[in-house]
Amino acid sequence: MPKNYSIIQKDFYRESGEWLSPIQILLKCINPNLHFIYILRKAQKFEKTPILGFYWKIVLRHFQIKYGFQIYPETKIGEGLYLGHWGSLVINPKAVIGKNCNIAQGVTIGQQNRGKNEGFPIIGDDVWIGPNAVIVGSITIGSNVLIAPNSYVNTDVPDNCIVAGNKAKIYPTANATEGYINNRV
Template sequence: MGRFASDIKKYKRYSNRNGLILLLTQQGLWALLVYRINNKIYRSKLPGFMKRIFLFFGLFWQKYIEIIAGISLPYSASIGRSCYIGHFGGIIINANAVIGEDCNISQGVTVGVSGRGTDRGVPTIGDRVYIGANAVVAGNIAIGNDAVIAACSLVTQAVAAGTTVAGVPAKKISDNNSSAYIQ
């Protein structure tokens, strides 16, 4: 549970609360716990038949969390250590998305598929990226390390490392990085 332990540590940094209290009260941690367990099974070397049985039951657990917390983290997505989901609801991550380490995801965020032809795909999000409330990041694009995606932005083009983007469509608005947002 090394990755989940890093998630809890990050939540503690933000709230200065006991890990058990956080686990009982934070929907983001519920979703991350289910994701981490199912992802570990998905990436394990268990025999295929056993893996499918465990994932079958894990899928029900994942769907239950989606219903009560409004957070969809498919077990096949790749989410790095120390993820922080700050608020309840409306978070949808594509099953093929890649999210780096130490990222913050706000409520209402979608990381999904978009594009046509060779541009069709899902994002690869770097480390220490802050994604603001109700932002959409879609398509076969790369989001650089330490980037900030402002609230309500639509990101369909690559974002350079250490920059802030905002708007619909999102455009670079500054060279401010995510250090003020990520603890």
């Protein structure tokens, strides 16, 4: 893959498996998930530019409310972000998410305000997060990890694992995300 693709092109590639031109990307923005990702990435790109940064933050705020995604430009998210379904998604602005991450509806990636895990999650590359999963605290989720639907994760997870349940149980699995994360960048 040539390195001159933009982060938006890499995000959109995850959806379609095709490298799209800027015009094709705008046409794909009819999809609410892709539309939100486009606006989020613009807000991130221009975050430190006074006028454009303010403009994109206002636009982003409108679509946060419209689509139910609470993701802020300050959140560090690697290329290849894939939002499976729109609605009810909360990600703390201090969380860090690696590349090729799939996030389903109803997910919360948040802070823990007290205790031994006070802080924010760091999530590795190639992670699939199922519907209604909750990931909280100063924890590290490794790469190639599948977090099953409705899981509550507040402990570190090593690479190459499946996590399921409330309280989360960790199952080492070499191909944890095989068939779940398509079109990796």
